[in-house]
Amino acid sequence: MSQMPKLQETAPKGAWEPRIVAFLCNWCSYAGADLAGVSRIQYPPHIRIIRVPCSGRINPAFLLRALQNGADGVLVSGCHPGDCHYISGNLAARRKFALFKDLLAYAGIEPERVQFTWVSASEGGRFAAVVEKVVEQVRKLGPNTKLVKRL
Amino acid sequence: MTASHEIETRLREVAEGLLGDRKVDLFLGYEKTTLPFRTSPLFLTAPDKANRLVWNPFCTVNLAVYLARLFKAPADAREAQRAPPAPTVGLVLKGCDTRSVVALVQERQVPREKLVLVGVACPGMADTRKAERALGQYEALGAGEDPQGNVRAVIEDGTEVTLRREEILADACLECRSPTPAIHDFLLGEPSEARNADVARRRAVELESQPPGARWARFQEAFSKCIRCNACRQACPMCYCKDCLLDQARPRWIGAGTDFSDVALYHLVRAFHMAGRCTECGACVRACPMGIDVRLLVRRLNLDVEDLYKYRPGTAIDAVPVLSAFAIDDPQEFLTEP
Amino acid sequence: MARNPYLPYPARIDQAIVENEARDIKTFRLAFVDPKDAAGFQHLPGQFAELSLPGVGEAPFGIASSPTETGHLLFSVKRVGLFTAELHSLEPGTPIGVRGPMGKPFPWDRLDGKNMLIIGGGFAFTTLRAAVKYILDPANRSRFGSVLVIYGARTPGELMYKQDLAEWQAQDDIDVHLTVDEPDKNWTQHKGVVTAVLGGLKPSSQNTLALVCGPPVMIRFTLVSLGNLGFSDDAIILSLEMRMKCGIGKCGRCNIGSKYVCTDGPVFTREELRALPLEY
């Protein structure tokens, strides 16, 4: 469908580079990423951001769809516990994320493919560092082949 | 263990009484069907037909699956006006089935006050496929039960074969930790203890101990047989969503075919939705026409839920479902730190 | 080798016209990309076609244009679901696929020499428009007797094909009665349901066939009225809607009893429908 991100085209040309889809909550993590940008903190360009209202909005099916569509890794970030714009969205999400991460591991999908963290609006540096770490770990794993759908 | 025929007699009395005294409008139980090693759900409304109810090692269907349908919320105000008043339903429940009912009450799908729970202390149910396979090239033409609870089958050449109950028990029953319904209005049979409380954990840990590659291979091997018929979802009492994610067309989350990517997504999504909700009745495994161990992943997830949040699905009627609840200090070691 | 029946003909949206005040019905004017396909697409009013949007899917729609209107096809589409929402968002020039024509048309051989009573309601007037256009074509008009059209909608703004309706009302070889449930202050024509107009006009059933398309409620009452006027079940012709996929009698989705709406219909006489279960 037209609204699907065209991951193939956004990948850097030439050798394989990891493609990471990041789901960031609007109130903290997206602002944190923005701060990293305006503060000119360098971080790897392998990330494509999808802004969501709250980490509580994330259905694990989003993450699976990203992997199915060819993402090599997924990063999810929300507000720190206690800081949620909607009071407890991230707390409800935390249980889901914990279980989902385990689920993927039991199915044999490398845990580094899907990562979760908290980044506040003031943590531009933390955001850049997390991205750096995720990209590095996914690069080590190599391309995602297990869930990708090819037509 | 109370003999099946005693439970059966008592069951018929209870059902007849409930229907006769108008305590329930409908009684759900099991009846004999055309093939051996099986029973069929019985929707009983007439007290004088209560002798159709049976109790034997093959009363496998989790009757809670019909509740969400019977108590389906009307789609709109107009439908609500026309809808007949909700019935009062009595039903036969094993330990696992009771947990399904409790979970449905917890999730507000079914009103407790409209239910009469007739619990049976469950000795473990036989698996139709295991029983059939145990006969090798022969087919049973009739089946009964001996006083020890073993299955006796008459096969095609006229001989009688005894199948030991333990050898043909369903996998879910081998793993069962609470065979006796904890919540009930009637309890038939003497409460029995769990057979082996560790089986599920042992199975789950065995899977976990393998490296990711081997786990993926196991996942693939188990689920690549899937024909995407949705029987696991339809047989599951907890799969009551009116508009299942798997059926949604906009966006279409999961392709309809048997590309392994779609098969994997289907089972991952379904397992996730079952985390902390699956009452481990094994209905999905029984319904699967391909004989897949559908519970492979959720078996482990349920243990996670228990370890992390001290919660077992369907055990406390007033508990908040585990994924609707949270605590500020929930474990979060899984998070990525820079 | 025969053409693959699942392969749509490439076409383009020429024009998209908003038909009603609620703006949820649009008429799409489609032109084939290849003139050969246009020449090969031979339909009669009453038939339908599958429109195809890659990535969205396919959906069946009655053909609202008459074969006498050459060079394009018309489809009037109400926005109700996934496919129609996508279709409504498309601009002129967008490529679109067409598979068809499909299904049985109105029984034109039986209609020869007959008076015509055409009753439509709401946005189900599409294939009836095609029928009226076809009948009024100078080459065809002499084949038919009198033509009486009764078309009703909820409000004046919900009547489709306003320009056509105005033209027809100005002509003397056709009698067109429009009615609405809720008139506005400029409305000068009938008020009320189509059956009320039908009851007032009392058209003769002699040598007359009735074509009826509309929402289920309208159909139900119209059938009673027509029966009272002496129309036999065999003289009442209806067009049904059903969820469809393949459109060519394979996918097993659109059957009502032993009839497939896609190949045996969508046009049925009331007599034929009486033999079928009420699964529509």
Next chain:
Amino acid sequence: MNEKRVSYTDVDALLDRLREQAAVYAPATDETGDVTLIGPPRRDPVDLEYRNFRLSPKALVLPQNQTLICFRNGEAEEPILPDRETILFGVRPCDARAMRMLDKVFLDGDPCDPYYARRRERTMVMAMACTRPLSSCFCTSVGGGPGDAAGADVLAVPLDTDLLLRAETAKGEALLSSVADLLEAATPAALKEAEERIQAAADQMAPVRVEDSAKRLRDAYDLPVWEAAGQKCLGCGTCSYLCPTCHCFDITDEVCGETVRRVRTWDCCAYALFTRHASGHNPRPMPKERWRQRVMHKFRYAVEHFDSLFCVGCGRCIRNCPASVDVRAVLKEVGA
């Protein structure tokens, strides 16, 4: 005499020879211990100790996923159709007969379905007569039989030490003559044995009254039996997915980047969504109506439409229904 025989010990050699000319699917034991039709690249030793396969072989002519059209950058492309000849060895007569029914839908109608047609015309069926029907079998009641050759190019009959082989079509004739050196002429005693075995198998099956089902079902829309079966039905679709004659399908578009695949997948009339319109209206809203549709389709509509029952009596729906609803019992009630 047309009949040939091959000793059981030579069946693997025979299959190997056939593998030189075609993709051969033959019965073998899979990882779970079931005997299933196993095809290339595997060439497992044949296992003839089976009653019938869990899955019907319909997927080999009507695959569960069939790409109808591919769109690349908006341009429609037809998929490349398989070229290879396929031999299905060991299919039971009921399942072979079912292909004749699928033919009526996909080949005989206008237009013919190009995807089915290609697979079907390149598929040769070597059916295996049934000597040990299950208690859920009722092929003799629906026009078939344990030695029925409808839909088969070659019919094999398992004897004491040999397999009797009889060509049923010109294609089958050619196939057998291509391996003539592995075959011997069948003796009259073998023919007699075959006949007796088939008759004995037929005698085992309890009759189900379906011959006049189309007539009986004509006025049966409002019988209570539909509600009785429907209220038990879980809507799981197992019956349809395992049925060798069920052929209803869905068409959906799958998208990946700029590529779109329009694919047809099996579907089932027991699903609530099967007939739901975009508007939300559903002509068959309850399990009751869906059960009625399924039975009516097989035992009445198909007779009226295709002059054939769409049931071969294989009993898969009976054995595998999670609620153990038996279509035979339902039909019996319609007759009452």
